[in-house]
Amino acid sequence: MMPYPAEAVSRVKILVAGDIMLDRYWFGEVERISPEAPVPIVKVMRREDRLGGAANVARNIVALGAQASLLGVIGADEAGARVRDLARESGINSCLVADEDTPTTLKMRVLGRQQQLLRLDFEEGPSESCLTKLDVQARQLMADHDMLVLSDYAKGALANVESLIAAAREAGVPVLVDPKGASYRRYRGATLITPNRIEMQEAVGRWRDEHDLEQRAQALRADLDLEALLVTRSEQGMTLFSGVGREHVDAHAHEVFDVSGAGDTVLATLAVMRAAGLEWFDAMGWANRAGGIVVGKLGTSTVTAAELAGETT
Template sequence: MMKFPLDAVSRARVLVVGDVMLDRYWFGEVERISPEAPVPVVRVARREDRLGGAANVARNIVALGGQATLLGVVGTDEAGQKVAQLAAEAGIGTKLVDDASLHTTTKMRVLGRQQQLLRIDFEQGPAPQSLERVQAEMSALLRDHDVLVLSDYAKGVLGQVEGLIAAARQAGLPVLVDPKGHLYRRYRGASLVTPNRAEMQEAVGRWQTEDELTERAQALRGELQLEALLVTRSEQGMTLFTQAGRAHVDALAHEVFDVSGAGDTVLATLAVTRAAGLSWEDAMRWANRAGGIVVGKLGTSVVTAGELA
């Protein structure tokens, strides 16, 4: 495999727009069962906050050596301030829209002996005026970037995604989308869409054979006017569909410890390698390698250019 194109990646300017989250981890020891209910008592020994969702995509882009600007919506709360602080510490440029009507999307995980015991989610959709501000901010930022990444976690920030794709296309920027749900018509005109296996099944139904998958994937790609459709398939690797046909890479044989955030790493790697001038197929190979590394780490994590090399 070719050398990771670090020089070209370092010049890549990626604009990430989508659902920004805070991933909060509470680590502790479990030594007894509660006398109040049959549940474990976790004595918290350590707390850790990490960027999640679209913010984790941006964090991965910077870790790989690229330049990232993050645009999303946060609440005027402690979690929103923490997102801004962590992004600044990671070297991410931010244009965070403050929305006083919502709580910043937060996923709080409680772990005992490295095993997740409980996850608590705090989430609300943004106000319509916040979405208008996202559209206006994005339009102003497009000219300073090479690639647009849309990270959709169905939390509402990409509620008007059609307008964002249209603006990027008008500006001549490739658009990479990590989708959610089954209404893929919303993403028409993007350059690349990266559903995982379950999301692809939701969009086109279950397939029995590889030929059936190819037929349905190419039909979807044509309907959405995409350059490429990449299906990430966990232990089955990744399959890329383009005008040239089908390309596949097997999963790299790493121990899978935690898949949370793996899609963010894959999307970030595709964005920086594509901005660096690589073909879709070569970009997929690097993304597959990065995904294989990150699933061996606990929680939402990053892969660095050094690890890829």
């Protein structure tokens, strides 16, 4: 595999828009069961906050040595302030819209001895006025970036995704989308979408074999006017469908510890490598390697340029 293209990556500027969330982890020890109910008592020893959703995509882009701007909605609350701080500490250019009426999406996980015991989700959709501000800001930012990445977690920030894709096409900016839901018509006109295996099945139905999958994938690609479609398939690797045909790479995971946020890392790496000038197949190879590294880490994490470069030595 070619050496890591660090110089080309350093010139890449990517705009990430989508659902922003804060991932909060409480780590502790479990030594007894509660007398009040048959549940473990966790004595919290350490707390950690990490950027999640679209913010984790931006964090991964910066970790790879590229430049990232983050556009999305946060609440005017403690979690939103924490997102701003973490983004600044990570070197992300924040272009955040604050919603006075809606809290920041927060996922709180309680872990005992590295085992997740409970997850609490706090989320509400953004207001229409905030979505309008996001749309206006996206149009202003696009011309200064090499690529637009849309991270859809179905939390509402991409309710007007069709408008964002149309604006990017008008500006000549490629669009990569991590989709959500069973209907992909709203992503029509994007450059590439990256459904996982389950999401692809929801979109096109269950396939009988690889030939059937290729037919369904190419039909979807043509229907949505996409340049390419990448299906991430966990232990089965990744399969790319484009005008060239079907191209596949096997999984590169050493040890699977935690898959949360792995899709963010794959999307970020694919975007960075493509914006750096690599062909889709080569970009997929790097994304596959990055995904294999990140699933060996706990929680939403990043893969650095040094880690990826080390994989080729």
